[in-house]
Amino acid sequence: MEHNLVHEVSDLYRLSLDDLEGLDKFGAVSANNLVLAIANSKQNSVERLLFGLGIRNVGAKVAKLISAQFGSLPAIAQASADEIAAIPGIGLVIGHSIAQYFATAQAQDLLNDFENLGVNMSYLSGTPVQTDTALSGKKVVITGKLTAMTRPEMTEWLESQGATVTNSVSKKTDILIAGEDAGSKLTKAQELGIEIWSEDQLRANMEQ
Structure with a gap:
């Protein structure tokens, strides 16, 4: 600046x-x-602070998963690469990036600064992210017209189950949730052999 x-x-x-x-x-x-x-x-939930640090390979969704698992920035800073990598959907590349970042004296000074300045370093989101569900670590795409809930509501629930919601279907997609009048995304998912769920199947999973 x-x-x-x-x-x-x-x-x-x-x-x-x-x-x-x-x-x-x-x-x-x-x-x-x-x-x-x-x-x-200063009162934001810590995943936004973690994302804002600019650590390599740590995007907004990864920051939320890790923050939900460890609960605070100091706990994340003390975690080993293996402990971070054990979270479904994270892996060793991200684990090493975070562990190496917080191993520096500069990062430790930053944590002290945050504490002295009254910056929240705890995970505050209302819906905790679960990491031991059938959807943990899965990449999910939503398509078509939804009738049981809005798209943001479905996205929030899926992310609370540890899934990552993306916009496009690819070979890396694990599940496509298809509402009414699903179009090209459904066709592509079928061609790639991707698992396809209806809204009814998703609701059944939510009730388990």
């Missing part, structure tokens, strides 16, 4: 109105809005 205001992620939480009003294109209103947004973000 200009004026060397931010060197580490934790520096964002130190920004003041005076810092921002001195920057180009930042008036009083814009500066105030940003400072408030940063202050509010």
